[in-house]
Amino acid sequence: MERILCAEALRRGGAAVEVAGWVHRVRNLGGIVFIILRDSSGFIQLVSDAEFKLNLESVISARGKLSDNAKAPGGREIVLQEYEVLSEAEPNLPIAVNQDPELLGLETILDNRMISVRNPKLLSIFRLQAACIKAFGDFFRGEGFTEIKSSKIIGGGSEGGTNLFPIDYFGKTAYLAQSPQLYKQAMVASGLERVFEIGHAYRAEKHETPRHINEYVSLDIEMGFIDSEKPLMEIERDFMAYLFESIAKDNQSDLRAWNVTVPSPDSCARIPIITHEEARDIVKTETTTRAIDINPEAERILCDWADRERGIPMVFINEFPRRKRPFYTYPVGRKTMSFDLLFRGLEITTGGRRINDYSMLKDALAKFGMVESELGSYIDIFRYGCPPHGGFAIGLERITQKILNLANVKEATLFPRDRGRISP
Amino acid sequence: MERILCAEALRRGGAAVEVAGWVHRVRNLGGIVFIILRDSSGFIQLVSDAEFKLNLESVISARGKLSDNAKAPGGREIVLQEYEVLSEAEPNLPIAVNQDPELLGLETILDNRMISVRNPKLLSIFRLQAACIKAFGDFFRGEGFTEIKSSKIIGGGSEGGTNLFPIDYFGKTAYLAQSPQLYKQAMVASGLERVFEIGHAYRAEKHETPRHINEYVSLDIEMGFIDSEKPLMEIERDFMAYLFESIAKDNQSDLRAWNVTVPSPDSCARIPIITHEEARDIVKTETTTRAIDINPEAERILCDWADRERGIPMVFINEFPRRKRPFYTYPVGRKTMSFDLLFRGLEITTGGRRINDYSMLKDALAKFGMVESELGSYIDIFRYGCPPHGGFAIGLERITQKILNLANVKEATLFPRDRGRISP
Numbered sequence: 001m002e003r004i005l006c007a008e009a010l011r012r013g014g015a016a017v018e019v020a021g022w023v024h025r026v027r028n029l030g031g032i033v034f035i036i037l038r039d040s041s042g043f044i045q046l047v048s049d050a051e052f053k054l055n056l057e058s059v060i061s062a063r064g065k066l067s068d069n070a071k072a073p074g075g076r077e078i079v080l081q082e083y084e085v086l087s088e089a090e091p092n093l094p095i096a097v098n099q100d101p102e103l104l105g106l107e108t109i110l111d112n113r114m115i116s117v118r119n120p121k122l123l124s125i126f127r128l129q130a131a132c133i134k135a136f137g138d139f140f141r142g143e144g145f146t147e148i149k150s151s152k153i154i155g156g157g158s159e160g161g162t163n164l165f166p167i168d169y170f171g172k173t174a175y176l177a178q179s180p181q182l183y184k185q186a187m188v189a190s191g192l193e194r195v196f197e198i199g200h201a202y203r204a205e206k207h208e209t210p211r212h213i214n215e216y217v218s219l220d221i222e223m224g225f226i227d228s229e230k231p232l233m234e235i236e237r238d239f240m241a242y243l244f245e246s247i248a249k250d251n252q253s254d255l256r257a258w259n260v261t262v263p264s265p266d267s268c269a270r271i272p273i274i275t276h277e278e279a280r281d282i283v284k285t286e287t288t289t290r291a292i293d294i295n296p297e298a299e300r301i302l303c304d305w306a307d308r309e310r311g312i313p314m315v316f317i318n319e320f321p322r323r324k325r326p327f328y329t330y331p332v333g334r335k336t337m338s339f340d341l342l343f344r345g346l347e348i349t350t351g352g353r354r355i356n357d358y359s360m361l362k363d364a365l366a367k368f369g370m371v372e373s374e375l376g377s378y379i380d381i382f383r384y385g386c387p388p389h390g391g392f393a394i395g396l397e398r399i400t401q402k403i404l405n406l407a408n409v410k411e412a413t414l415f416p417r418d419r420g421r422i423s424p
Numbered sequence: 425m426e427r428i429l430c431a432e433a434l435r436r437g438g439a440a441v442e443v444a445g446w447v448h449r450v451r452n453l454g455g456i457v458f459i460i461l462r463d464s465s466g467f468i469q470l471v472s473d474a475e476f477k478l479n480l481e482s483v484i485s486a487r488g489k490l491s492d493n494a495k496a497p498g499g500r501e502i503v504l505q506e507y508e509v510l511s512e513a514e515p516n517l518p519i520a521v522n523q524d525p526e527l528l529g530l531e532t533i534l535d536n537r538m539i540s541v542r543n544p545k546l547l548s549i550f551r552l553q554a555a556c557i558k559a560f561g562d563f564f565r566g567e568g569f570t571e572i573k574s575s576k577i578i579g580g581g582s583e584g585g586t587n588l589f590p591i592d593y594f595g596k597t598a599y600l601a602q603s604p605q606l607y608k609q610a611m612v613a614s615g616l617e618r619v620f621e622i623g624h625a626y627r628a629e630k631h632e633t634p635r636h637i638n639e640y641v642s643l644d645i646e647m648g649f650i651d652s653e654k655p656l657m658e659i660e661r662d663f664m665a666y667l668f669e670s671i672a673k674d675n676q677s678d679l680r681a682w683n684v685t686v687p688s689p690d691s692c693a694r695i696p697i698i699t700h701e702e703a704r705d706i707v708k709t710e711t712t713t714r715a716i717d718i719n720p721e722a723e724r725i726l727c728d729w730a731d732r733e734r735g736i737p738m739v740f741i742n743e744f745p746r747r748k749r750p751f752y753t754y755p756v757g758r759k760t761m762s763f764d765l766l767f768r769g770l771e772i773t774t775g776g777r778r779i780n781d782y783s784m785l786k787d788a789l790a791k792f793g794m795v796e797s798e799l800g801s802y803i804d805i806f807r808y809g810c811p812p813h814g815g816f817a818i819g820l821e822r823i824t825q826k827i828l829n830l831a832n833v834k835e836a837t838l839f840p841r842d843r844g845r846i847s848p
Binding site: 003020021022023038039040055057058059086087088089090093094111112113114115117118120123126127129130133134137141144146147148149150151152153154156165166167168169170172174183186187189190191192193194198199200202204206214215217225356357376377378380381383384385386387388396414415416417419422423424 | 427444445446447462463464479481482483510511512513514517518535536537538539541542544547550551553554557558561565568570571572573574575576577578579580589590591592593594596598600607610611613614615616617618622623624626628630638639641649780781800801802804805807808809810811812820838839840841843846847848
């Protein structure tokens with residue numbers, strides 16, 4: 001007999017079936033044993049009047065006949081005929097898999113990630129995350145973007161050279177890339193014009209906040225032949241609508257596990273675009289504390305404001321002052337053609353038009369106290385014909401976190417890296 | 425007027441159009457100037473009787489009327505009315521973009537990657553590579569696999585601890601991951617059952633060969649509830665058929681650029697499966713040199729043999745001896761449930777069933793001179809219920825290389841890293 005998934009077994013008639021999975025829960029009611037079996041598709045109840053003992057999380061295969069039982073999950077159960085232990089779990093689990101993960105606390109969850117990720121509610125985070133990756137690729141491919149894979153080992157920094165992790169590279173010092181910035185610009189200039197990359201990025205920042213991790217997955221795009229940040233905000237708005245639509249369609253059970261909903265795709269057309277100056281004014285009006293900067297508190301205030309005014313907790317902020325953006329940002333006087341996107345109180349995107357003119361770039365390097373040689377042969381991108389262009393990056397873990405309303409970005413990271421954590 | 429791509433302009437009627445792109449070639453025929461303009465969609469000829477000078481690779485936008493010209497690429501040209509230089513290239517390019525890249529040599533191509541990648545033939549490699557990534561994700565998602573993103577910063581080695589690049593991680597030593605091996609196993613055991621990852625892998629090997637790079641993209645899968653390597657070879661065979669079909673459909677111009685074809689999808693059903701012992705016997709029969717091992721020469725011989733016998737230059741080799749495989753490979757006596765896939769003379773995949781039983785794993789660690797503590801909390805995967813499972817990895821650059829018949833895997837890597845190269 002061939003194994004079928006629990007979800008399929010629940011759909012079948014009264015036939016004999018074989019299922020396999022993890023022993024999620026066992027209840028022994030004096031002569032009758034109820035076992036909840038878990039697999040990738042969900043759960044099914046097994047029932048038996050034989051005596052036996054199974055450890056939680058043991059992997060078994062089980063054969064039996066389906067029978068209706070209104071009290072069982074899915075309204076059916078399997079009357080056990082025979083079973084086989086494929087892998088026996090030790091009797092004392094390091095943490096409970098079948099309980100509410102809220103009881104565990106984040107550090108315990110992460111210390112025991114190999115087992116805690118089996119908790120269905122915690123695992124649903126990563127199904128949702130996979131859906132975000134798929135939606136990103138599908139959407140941007142549909143818009144004529146080509147996927148690239150750039151190196152994460154670099155000779156120097158692409159954003160000013162701070163906060164880099166050094167690598168011992170055959171006796172020389174190399175660094176982990178902070179972003180694919182110059183590579184994606186090179187690939188716009190290569191003639192591909194529109195590129196995206198899904199890859200790791202590394203920041204050796206000593207932050208210990210609910211919004212920072214030192215290794216994250218960056219969903220990057222870069223596109224040519226645009227002359228301001230406006231088309232970037234438009235395409236990101238359209239992507240957000242596409243993402244919410246995909247998730248609402250395919251990931252209802254993950255959303256239900258966290259008791260959340262996504263904004264309606266239509267509401268994305270109403271995401272306000274405000275300037276950095278306007279954002280500061282709104283924060284000033286909404287709070288008595290003085291807003292010196294768009295800090296985390298201000299990000300929450302602005303998303304609440306957008307939700308109240310436009311019915312969507314997202315807001316684009318553009319025209320950031322030059323001193324707040326990297327050297328390669330396209331300047332307009334003391335401002336720049338740049339933007340952030342905030343979602344549910346968190347910055348999930350930074351982007352903007354880039355400088356594509358060589359002499360303008362030389363001025364910018366000087367202004368930022370950098371020298372041309374720091375960019376090495378990357379500078380060739382700009383010396384030999386580079387169209388006007390720009391791009392942005394979405395933090396995969398941050399967008400996952402905010403869709404599910406998780407308190408900490410590390411919850412949305414399978415194996416997070418922070419100052420103290422390099423395993424598991 | 426809105427800019428359209430060259431390919432679209434060629435399809436349009438005699439209307440006025442605006443195009444934009446790179447100046448690929450200029451011919452000045454005494455009073456008439458012909459410009460070949462290049463963009464992401466291809467080429468179009470511009471013609472003008474005005475005097476002007478344009479540097480190669482300058483980015484321009486141009487407006488004019490379409491006119492038939494049988495001698496122009498695509499059978500049409502634009503009679504130039506006006507143009508604007510969006511980004512002027514310096515007059516002396518470091519290398520020629522519009523010539524046969526064979527004239528340049530690999531080192532020159534890589535040293536000047538920022539510009540050499542603009543060569544349409546070289547750029548086609550990365551369009552083809554993007555198609556491989558897409559096909560991999562689409563196929564395995566269709567087979568019920570969930571995409572994961574695991575950390576590339578690890579506390580210790582997952583395959584025995586050699587050939588690792590050390591990172592200075594906030595004053596502690598961490599390493600770049602050689603593979604997502606234990607992470608993907610954990611995610612099979614998480615209940616996802618079937619997972620894939622597209623991510624970088626790092627090997628600090630001092631090889632200087634046409635088949636090695638120190639950073640590569642690994643297309644990894646891992647699946648539960650299998651009890652030998654056979655289902656792995658079957659699903660990889662089906663993937664190869666899907667990949668060849670996709671590429672034949674969508675990437676004809678890239679294949680033409682390199683004058684190659686892909687095997688027919690149907691022929692994948694005929695990929696032979698031979699044991700490691702049989703492979704050695706075939707090599708012995710086919711050559712006079714003694715085959716001590718399946719070395720690069722033997723890999724070429726075996727693919728030639730398969731092509732002659734079955735009409736496809738691919739072969740699965742299974743039942744590798746235990747001493748040739750990592751500790752986690754599932755043993756059967758002195759052999760293992762493992763396999764390689766060779767394609768056009770190169771190993772593009774290594775895979776196999778893994779040990780899922782804790783006590784068998786302890787024995788294996790002892791046999792390989794390792795201790796349990798080296799695995800840290802990864803060992804929990806096996807202590808607390810882990811279904812029988814296995815997986816494999818395809819080297820993205822290698823499969824790209826072999827599809828296009830490139831001499832060196834570095835040609836199929838945008839920004840390759842080898843012992844001497846950490847930039848651009």
